Amino acid sequence: MTVPDLDVERHGLDRIIAIMARLRDPVAGCPWDLAQDFASIAPYTIEEAYEVAEAIGNGDFGELRSELGDLLFQVVFHSRMAQEAGHFDIADVIDGVCAKMERRHPHIFGTAARAADADAQKADWEAIKAAERAATDGAVSALDGVATALPALMRAQKLQSRAARVGFDWPDLASVRAKVDEELAEFDTATSDIHRVEEAGDLLFVVVNLLRRHDIDAEAALRAGSAKFERRFRAMEALANGDFAALPLDAQEDLWAAVKVAERISAPAAPRPGEA
Template identity: 45%
Template sequence: MSNAMKQLQYLMRCLRDEAFGCAWDKKQTFKSIAPYTLEEAYEVVDAIEREDFTHLKEELGDLLFQVVFYAQMAEEAQHFTFDDIAAGIVEKMLRRHPHVFPDGDMTRFGEVTSLTEQEISAQWQQIKAQEKNQSDQSLLADVPVSMPALMQAVKLQQKAAKVGFDWPNVAPVFDKIREELDELEAAMREQNASHTEEEMGDVLFAVSNLARHLNISPDVALNKTNIKFRRRFGRIETLVSAQNKKLADCSLEELDHHWEQAKHEGL
């Protein structure tokens, strides 16, 4: 293990030290840290999307710190150690890449004939199924319910698709979206809040299905649109301010005009 990794683990032990550690770090639990882990993971993705490699290095460090934090708490409770985590993932990756490491042996690297991408994917899923003994549980059991909703929808669809429960091409997916939109409008006319929420969920599920068929991550695509919206709305704010006005004083037509200007400017 590198000196930097050892220093990081020692730092974490100091922060959690009962006598001399940080009061905030000492009181944290697995559950209290979990939201920060999600936040750090999204910040990693954000840096990647912006191709900001300076910040990517920093964000990856923050994410690594989360792993070390969990490992320290687990070691204190005598569940497992950081070395156990590292050894476990090495063992798993060796087991799941027999086309690269025959019999899970790293010393035999380079001996195996390459498989196609499709064959590798099929092999990976077969090995995962064997590991989890999926014949004894639901096909969807290993999709975490705590996963972000759009990502979870795609994962569920991918699982179902592996046993043939999927549209053959993208055309019927568009039909399904139109069907769900019609049902949403009908629920709105009924003024039934619960039914409207349900139909809204169906629309989002269908749209995420379309993204999957197009090999697009709906989370990534939506995040890019969010960034674009921030950029264009920021331009609206600048244009309104230049007129010595406030946003609240502008009509929708004025704001929409500025929005179109921002689009015309390539923002």
């Protein structure tokens, strides 16, 4: 397999492909890059995707540009390793996703009628995906295609959404809320560690369902809640001047309350009706 010359004036996809080829050159390449395989690189790919999401959440477009580059490099890295093994190359990856986008947008690239709105279009998209899975994998379950490697909350929400599309869902929000209480009671009365873990899973699963019924992304909600806790905890530590761990719990809780008050005072006022 030939390694392309690295032209420092080259820009775009050709340049990053050439850089990756040089890094993986079996004779003169980078020892670390040569030692990697799909499994060892996968955690970095996931990490880069989350860093993209963090940059978006922070509204930092300079950081977003950088993180998107890092994520792109992961795609090139995996594609290069696949090329070396004789499976596919980056051109196949690009051709595949282009064909998929055209196939899944028949209202744009074909003769299908345009959907009435985004929700209807999403339903059409999912129907096309289901038909593709059935044609290629012989898939018959509504849950097929939900990746097991997804974060737990995200996967729970996707499984529930898939089940709901074929009618398997609680009839109303009150039923879901009652199920939360039921699962919490079962957790409280669990008689062993194994039983408690099982009930904890059931409780989390139904809480995700409650959030789904409110159109809340459970993964994003927990991420935001964790960020809030971290922000407030660090603020408490700052107020304690390095002595936070030595404080009794009631003093720590006083600091927590003070931080919450300070946040409310510093937060921008919500617009009054007619001002938004």
